Amino acid sequence: MEQTITLKIKLYQPTQAKKQMYQEMADRTTExxxxxxxxxxxxxxxxxxxxxxxxxxxxxxxxxxxIRDIKSKKKVKRFKRLWPNFNNQNFKxxxxxxKDGGAVWKASFPTLERRVGVPIVAQSYQEKYLNLxxxxxxxxxxxxxxxxxxxxxxHLSIVLTVEQTKRTEKNMGIDLGLxxxxxxxxxxxxxxFSGGELAYIRRHYAELRRKLQKAGAHxxxxxxxxxxxxxxxxxxxxxSHAVIxxxxxxxxxxxxxxxxxxxxxxxxxxxxQRKDRGRxxxxxxxxxxxxxxxxxxxxxxxxxxxxxxxxxxLTCSRCGHVHKSRPKGRWFTCKRCKKIKxxxxxxxxxxxxxxxxxxG
Ligand SMILES: [Zn+2]
Numbered sequence: 001m002e003q004t005i006t007l008k009i010k011l012y013q014p015t016q017a018k019k020q021m022y023q024e025m026a027d028r029t030t031e032x033x034x035x036x037x038x039x040x041x042x043x044x045x046x047x048x049x050x051x052x053x054x055x056x057x058x059x060x061x062x063x064x065x066x067i068r069d070i071k072s073k074k075k076v077k078r079f080k081r082l083w084p085n086f087n088n089q090n091f092k093x094x095x096x097x098x099k100d101g102g103a104v105w106k107a108s109f110p111t112l113e114r115r116v117g118v119p120i121v122a123q124s125y126q127e128k129y130l131n132l133x134x135x136x137x138x139x140x141x142x143x144x145x146x147x148x149x150x151x152x153x154x155h156l157s158i159v160l161t162v163e164q165t166k167r168t169e170k171n172m173g174i175d176l177g178l179x180x181x182x183x184x185x186x187x188x189x190x191x192x193f194s195g196g197e198l199a200y201i202r203r204h205y206a207e208l209r210r211k212l213q214k215a216g217a218h219x220x221x222x223x224x225x226x227x228x229x230x231x232x233x234x235x236x237x238x239x240s241h242a243v244i245x246x247x248x249x250x251x252x253x254x255x256x257x258x259x260x261x262x263x264x265x266x267x268x269x270x271x272x273q274r275k276d277r278g279r280x281x282x283x284x285x286x287x288x289x290x291x292x293x294x295x296x297x298x299x300x301x302x303x304x305x306x307x308x309x310x311x312x313x314l315t316c317s318r319c320g321h322v323h324k325s326r327p328k329g330r331w332f333t334c335k336r337c338k339k340i341k342x343x344x345x346x347x348x349x350x351x352x353x354x355x356x357x358x359x360g
Pocket of ligand 1: 316317318319320321334335336337338339
């Protein structure tokens with residue numbers, strides 16, 4: 001069985017000139033895509049050579065890949081944005097080992113000027129994959145150059161071949177909870193992780209931060225941020241590890257998670273908005289946990305499927321009745337069948353059943 005995961009790798013401090021060039025590449029790629037769509041089907045370019053006629057100068061590799069991307073998105077009538085994409089022939093990851101034994105990661109790809117080799121920020125879990133990539137143990141898929149806010153990223157697809165013995169299908173749903181940090185549910189068996197400790201620690205850090213801010217201690221603030229980051233990352237590793245062990249114990253073949261791409265993990269998001277769902281621990285901490293579960297499941301040979309989060313917290317997992325508003329507090333009481341369930345268990349059960357359909 002093959003499974004694809006996507007590593008979101010940040011480019012390390014690109015210069016202003018590089019950023020402008022990446023943006024120009026992205027703009028030209030988008031413009032080409034829309035020019036392409038305006039053409040009659042029979043006139044549409046099939047090769048990068050033909051494509052040059054309908055595009056400002058772009059590397060052939062980017063044009064060729066753009067054609068593939070456009071064709072794969074049949075429903076799109078106009079592209080708001082098509083990011084430059086490189087296939088595995090044109091995008092390379094390189095590793096340089098420094099004298100002190102540390103690794104410096106670089107990505108090289110064609111640009112408007114020439115091929116560049118630029119440093120990237122590989123997080124430790126990403127390094128594991130990049131090493132597998134260099135040793136040829138996993139296959140490289142496409143690599144997309146994407147801007148997110150002011151930062152530039154490479155979204156690198158990695159294809160894993162996972163050995164799979166024949167098992168009966170068993171789904172586990174994971175809800176990143178309203179009350180608890182995480183609830184995993186499979187066939188009525190439930191695993192809880194309370195967010196209590198994490199919330200406490202983050203409050204503690206917030207308070208320290210306020211004090212340091214008052215004192216104008218900038219360096220100490222940065223240090224504190226690093227410490228908190230390491231602490232949360234450590235916790236997330238432990239939780240995701242336990243979740244996968246739990247799944248293996250129950251013979252789970254597929255983990256279903258809510259699709260959280262598109263969710264903006266910011267504090268400014270108002271309560272009650274569709275995807276906010278009143279989570280107390282917004283931000284990257286949640287997103288990181290979600291990513292860890294995704295990649296650890298992949299390594300364990302468990303399929304991951306993303307589901308649409310829309311009705312997860314409103315639907316009764318027993319009778320399917322959809323409620324108008326989210327119940328307050330810890331318990332979900334169904335107005336129709338009167339079933340009472342812990343709100344996050346109800347959510348996890350709905351995710352396991354993919355009641356709002358699959359994402360995508
Ligand atoms: Zn019900």
